[in-house]
Amino acid sequence: MFPQRFICHSLKGNRDQGVFMDLKRYEEIIKFAIDKEIGSFKFYTRASQVAKYSGARELFIDFSKEEEKHQKLLEEITLEKIVQLKIETVPNLKISDYMVDVDFKPDLSYGDILRVAMKMEERSLKLYTDLKETAKDEGMNKLFGFLAQQEAKHKYGIEKKYDEDILR
Ligand SMILES: [Fe+2]
Ligand SMILES: [Fe+2]
16 A cells, blocks of 8 residues: 555655665554544544534535545655645634543534544644654655645634634
C-alpha cells in the first residue's frame, strides 16, 4: 500500500547531505495518518446517517468525502502532487479548546456529535501540525502543512455549526 515512488522522491535531497532517512519511520508516519483519516471518514459517514437536520447531514457528508481524499492523497502521494497543494489560512474559533472528550455512541445528541467531531478535528490538526514541525524534508513539510490546514478548516466548520445551532 505504501507508495514506493514517494520514498524515492523524499530521500533524494537528503542523501547528498549525508542524512540517513529512516524508511520505516516514513512508512509508519504515513500509515498512522492514513488510519486516522479512515477513522475520520467512518466517523462522518456514521454521523451523516444519524443526523436529523439536513444542513448537518450535508456538512458531515462533505467532510467524509474530504477525509477520504486525505486518505487517498497520503496513499498516492508524489512530489508532483505536493507541489500543486495550495495552503490557505483558516480562522480559529477555539471553541473546542474548552471542551472535554466525549465517546461516540449511536444515541448521541446532535450537540454531542458536534462535540466529538470538534475534538477529533482538534487531534487531527495537532497531529499534522506536529508532523509538519518535525518534518526534515521540504515536501513532507508542505504535505503536512496542507493537511493541517484542511483539518483546521474542518475544525472551524464544526465549531461554526456548533456556534450557530447549539450555542445560540
Ligand atoms: Fe483529514
Ligand atoms: Fe478532518
